[in-house]
Amino acid sequence: MADDKRGVVGYALLPKKQQSFIQDSLLSLCKSRGIDLVRIDQDRRLIDQGPFDCVLHKMYGDDWRKQLEEFQIENPNSTIIDSPLSIERLHNRISMLQAVSELKIESGTDTFGIPKQIVIYDKDTLFDRQAWEFLKYPVIAKPLIADGSAKSHKMALIFNHEGLNKLRPPIVLQEFVNHGGVIFKVYVVGEFVKCVKRKSLPDVSEEKLKSLEGSLPFSQVSNLTSDERNDKYYKLMDLEETELPPQSFITDIARGLRRGLKLNLFNFDVIRDARIGNRYLVIDINYFPGYAKMPGYETVLTDFFCDVVGKKSLSEEKEKGGVDKLQVVPNCDVDLTKIASKTCCSDGEEKEKSPVLQV
């Protein structure tokens, strides 16, 4: 895109998300850099709106997906961030973490993986302790589906057999790993990676486990209000004293996941195994998370939009070097890729034919 032409990013977000993400500070920074953020009217067909150089969305359902497909056929040079098919993988807590298990990263002394887990579809399996004897108590029960509903965040820490009674399959039973009560949230925006600390569930010692009864239900621990955070159960953890994981290690995982998942906008939660100080476990991946909580989110997102619509980023402007290479992972929606002449993005394969998308 010629640098004097304005770029248009259409966004389709739920009201709560719109409120938290589309802040005046973001709008004005984008504007000053030649990008207009335009709300997509969800009462009208997407195809009747635009033109958009990019469609940014966190909306679900078959109808929305069809609308995106139609839009992409009509507008092959527009970029949809991100492909519904890629996003869908994060709606199931098993397929989500498979992406981590598939990652191949050369790392020095640090290692990574996922906690031991099993998916349980029925009560018979749930109460058949032999079926999941490889898991030690305490375990966390998580709804299998992670579709952003309040229900999908409702979890329980299970201390013993009694705690199983209230569970409603389909669920994932995952071994609870002591991690010093702090999780690391890694925000990814295209090539950008930022790791922050948040409070988590406190460790459960073997001694303590003997005295704990049944289960402890909880929801979105890392998003507790300040009152809840001061509750004695969560108060013990000290964020300040916790060291961040090595940045280059986290960046390698983030970039590997970005390519594996074919997503540009996501975050993932990582814990450090308290028994093995240099072992990191990815426990959750979220599509288009609460970026506004990330310091300086306006600059990061504006740079990303500039990349997507082919405008120079601020640093490039400063250097006066023209770069029209985009660093966006191409969509990999099979039907769309055929129609819109886009190709999947595994290394060595044919890359995007449109000048807009290159990895």
Ligand SMILES: O=P(O)(O)O[C@@H]1[C@@H](OP(=O)(O)O)[C@H](OP(=O)(O)O)[C@H](O)[C@H](OP(=O)(O)O)[C@H]1OP(=O)(O)O
């Ligand atoms: O609302 P926020 O800012 O707390 O963001 C939520 C995320 O919090 P985080 O940025 O990781 O602290 C939150 O992350 P967690 O699941 O808490 O790890 C989710 O991404 C949530 O989206 P959804 O309900 O899973 O669709 C995100 O909710 P939506 O904003 O997408 O509704």
Ligand SMILES: Nc1ncnc2c1ncn2[C@@H]1O[C@H](COP(=O)(O)OP(=O)(O)O)[C@@H](O)[C@H]1O
């Ligand atoms: N295997 C685990 N070991 C220890 N703590 C965990 C584990 N899984 C989840 N948690 C804690 O539970 C919280 C919620 O789990 P998570 O899988 O991130 O669900 P959500 O999608 O609702 O954020 C995490 O932020 C972390 O504090």
Ligand SMILES: [Mg+2]
């Ligand atoms: Mg989480």
Ligand SMILES: [Mg+2]
């Ligand atoms: Mg989540």
